[in-house]
Amino acid sequence: MHIVTRKKLDRRTFLRGAGASVALPFLDAMLPAFAASDNERRTRLICIEEVHGLPGCTKWGSENFLFAPSTIGRDYELVPDNTLKVLEPWREYFTIVSNTDVLMAEAAQPSEVGADHFRSAATFLTQSHPKQTQASDLLCGTSLDQMHAQKFGQDSLLPSLQLGIEPTDKGGGCGYNYSCAYTDSISWASPTEPLPMIRNPRAAFDMLFGAGGTATEREMRRKMHASILDWVVADIATMKGELGAADLDRMDRYLENVREIERRIQLVEQRNSSGERRELPGAPPGVPDSFSEHVRLMYDLQLLAFQTDMTRVISFKTGRDASNRSLPESGSDKGFHPSSHHGDNTEAIQEFNKICKYRMEQTAYFLERLEKTVDGESNLLDQSMIIWGSPMSDANVHNHRRCPLVLLGGANGAHRGGAHVKAADGTPMANAMLTVLNRLGHERASFGDSTGELSI
Numbered sequence: 001m002h003i004v005t006r007k008k009l010d011r012r013t014f015l016r017g018a019g020a021s022v023a024l025p026f027l028d029a030m031l032p033a034f035a036a037s038d039n040e041r042r043t044r045l046i047c048i049e050e051v052h053g054l055p056g057c058t059k060w061g062s063e064n065f066l067f068a069p070s071t072i073g074r075d076y077e078l079v080p081d082n083t084l085k086v087l088e089p090w091r092e093y094f095t096i097v098s099n100t101d102v103l104m105a106e107a108a109q110p111s112e113v114g115a116d117h118f119r120s121a122a123t124f125l126t127q128s129h130p131k132q133t134q135a136s137d138l139l140c141g142t143s144l145d146q147m148h149a150q151k152f153g154q155d156s157l158l159p160s161l162q163l164g165i166e167p168t169d170k171g172g173g174c175g176y177n178y179s180c181a182y183t184d185s186i187s188w189a190s191p192t193e194p195l196p197m198i199r200n201p202r203a204a205f206d207m208l209f210g211a212g213g214t215a216t217e218r219e220m221r222r223k224m225h226a227s228i229l230d231w232v233v234a235d236i237a238t239m240k241g242e243l244g245a246a247d248l249d250r251m252d253r254y255l256e257n258v259r260e261i262e263r264r265i266q267l268v269e270q271r272n273s274s275g276e277r278r279e280l281p282g283a284p285p286g287v288p289d290s291f292s293e294h295v296r297l298m299y300d301l302q303l304l305a306f307q308t309d310m311t312r313v314i315s316f317k318t319g320r321d322a323s324n325r326s327l328p329e330s331g332s333d334k335g336f337h338p339s340s341h342h343g344d345n346t347e348a349i350q351e352f353n354k355i356c357k358y359r360m361e362q363t364a365y366f367l368e369r370l371e372k373t374v375d376g377e378s379n380l381l382d383q384s385m386i387i388w389g390s391p392m393s394d395a396n397v398h399n400h401r402r403c404p405l406v407l408l409g410g411a412n413g414a415h416r417g418g419a420h421v422k423a424a425d426g427t428p429m430a431n432a433m434l435t436v437l438n439r440l441g442h443e444r445a446s447f448g449d450s451t452g453e454l455s456i
């Protein structure tokens with residue numbers, strides 16, 4: 001058992017039990033050490049990739065301002081059908097960056113023509129062109145999130161966390177002589193080392209909370225339908241005896257959140273193991289059939305990871321290129337990839353936009369949760385830099401020019417939102433990412449195919 005005294009708590013205090021380890025959120029009892037350390041104020045970085053671009057990047061969509069507003073600067077208007085309209089309550093937290101290109105996702109030689117879906121993901125955070133190969137001689141670039149993790153995440157228990165939604169277990173080649181490693185991951189620890197994305201909420205939960213020291217212990221606990229908190233109940237009681245009223249309230253709310261997320265995962269597992277027909281028959285029991293249920297679980301796990309300071313760097317891949325999955329909760333029964341090939345038909349573009357607006361609603365959910373989570377003297381949205389974007393613009397023609405990019409969060413004062421920034425024609429998206437890196441404390445002259453910083 002971890003013995004608690006009336007001394008100030010360390011930021012990395014844990015509740016411990018048999019095979020379980022539950023980190024604590026920030027408490028007032030940690031204030032002196034927290035306030036004295038610049039290290040504890042480092043900004044959280046979240047990188048979110050959307051595949052297939054946006055309807056607002058089509059010719060008709062851009063003319064109707066479905067992504068980039070009609071004006072630049074701070075006095076822009078988001079039309080009702082703009083995909084970002086659902087984010088309007090957080091307008092002062094986000095910057096719309098339009099008209100940047102991801103040329104590294106384009107074909108560099110004739111054999112690469114048509115393979116955009118199989119190399120796009122690898123280019124998003126590296127802004128580097130993947131080597132065409134199905135063998136082990138992978139070559140791309142080091143991704144932005146991993147650069148940040150390598151410089152600022154090494155004192156966290158998890159230097160970074162990589163999460164995803166779609167399956168990434170096809171192995172081998174995906175198409176056009178490209179390894180599936182390029183399609184499956186947006187995080188690259190080095191130009192030759194893509195990092196796996198965790199799809200299963202249960203796996204992510206167990207990684208964060210050490211839920212059982214062995215597979216046998218974890219299986220036993222799940223069969224008992226017991227909460228991980230039941231395994232650390234003695235430490236919880238001891239800890240509560242040493243906390244003030246404000247910390248007690250904060251701790252109770254945090255523990256309830258942990259229990260609720262675990263309960264949601266258990267319900268998904270029970271439902272998916274009942275023998276009833278599944279919409280995603282090949283998915284693990286812990287993966288919800290509902291897209292929004294899955295995404296929100298993953299966002300809530302990210303929130304806990306930040307709240308407990310287990311990690312400060314997360315990448316999140318919300319889809320897989322060329323996914324034919326339909327999202328009925330969006331109000332459309334068309335597959336995601338087929339809907340992006342709209343043939344420039346106005347009605348088909350609007351149908352695609354219906355799906356994209358639904359997917360953006362999940363990001364709005366995350367922003368609300370971050371904003372409502374107090375950490376020290378501010379909230380997690382104030383302390384985070386979120387990069388949301390796509391390495392593709394108009395998926396109908398596999399175009400990588402004028403791709404969508406949005407920067408969100410206060411980044412501990414390093415980012416001020418509320419504006420639409422339109423880059424000059426031919427500006428690499430890498431310029432905006434170079435600017436983000438340097439605002440987060442890096443001193444880099446270049447990144448990917450950048451030509452300089454972009455004023456945001």
